[in-house]
Amino acid sequence: MDAAAAQEAVLAVARSQDRAAFAALFAHFAPRVKSYFVKRGVANAAADELVQDVMLTVWVKARYFDPARGGVSTWLFTIARNTLIDRIRRERRPEYDPLDPALVDEPATPDVTVERTRFAAVLKTALAELPEEQAQVVAQVYGEGKSLNDVANASSTPLGTVKTRMRLALARLRTHLRFDDGKSP
Numbered sequence: 001m002d003a004a005a006a007q008e009a010v011l012a013v014a015r016s017q018d019r020a021a022f023a024a025l026f027a028h029f030a031p032r033v034k035s036y037f038v039k040r041g042v043a044n045a046a047a048d049e050l051v052q053d054v055m056l057t058v059w060v061k062a063r064y065f066d067p068a069r070g071g072v073s074t075w076l077f078t079i080a081r082n083t084l085i086d087r088i089r090r091e092r093r094p095e096y097d098p099l100d101p102a103l104v105d106e107p108a109t110p111d112v113t114v115e116r117t118r119f120a121a122v123l124k125t126a127l128a129e130l131p132e133e134q135a136q137v138v139a140q141v142y143g144e145g146k147s148l149n150d151v152a153n154a155s156s157t158p159l160g161t162v163k164t165r166m167r168l169a170l171a172r173l174r175t176h177l178r179f180d181d182g183k184s185p
Contacts, residue, residue, distance in 0.1 A: 134169035
């Protein structure tokens with residue numbers, strides 16, 4: 001397949017999803033794209049999958065081919081290169097391992113457990129001393145994970161009012177828990 005025939009085939013796919021034109025493109029370019037992948041160290045089976053991805057992209061995005069910007073082979077191998085880069089990035093992204101020692105908390109020592117229990121009691125007292133509106137905002141944001149906007153919408157309260165309640169609540173808690181001087185209770 002020469003460059004003009006390849007260009008016409010891509011344009012036919014773009015215009016009318018011409019299956020015969022796509023089959024001709026596939027027959028011509030699939031072996032070349034696979035060779036490209038294999039030369040870059042991709043295993044045979046993975047190269048076949050990547051070829052399928054590339055050719056599917058050609059089928060779906062044929063309308064974006066612009067002959068003024070380059071030839072079909074340049075366009076198609078750019079898609080192949082980008083597909084390979086995406087695959088490499090996906091493979092290099094580490095999977096979350098909940099048993100990773102860096103992510104698992106070590107058991108708390110007795111003194112840490114006592115300190116946490118004491119702090120929880122002081123925090124509970126401080127929260128109980130907040131005005132009801134402020135306590136509700138704190139409970140919804142920190143307890144339920146809602147955003148300030150969600151709290152405002154759920155309570156039909158202006159967002160500015162909710163923000164003010166949160167600011168006042170945090171200031172009271174900070175004063176009560178003595179975070180201003182950097183010391184916890």
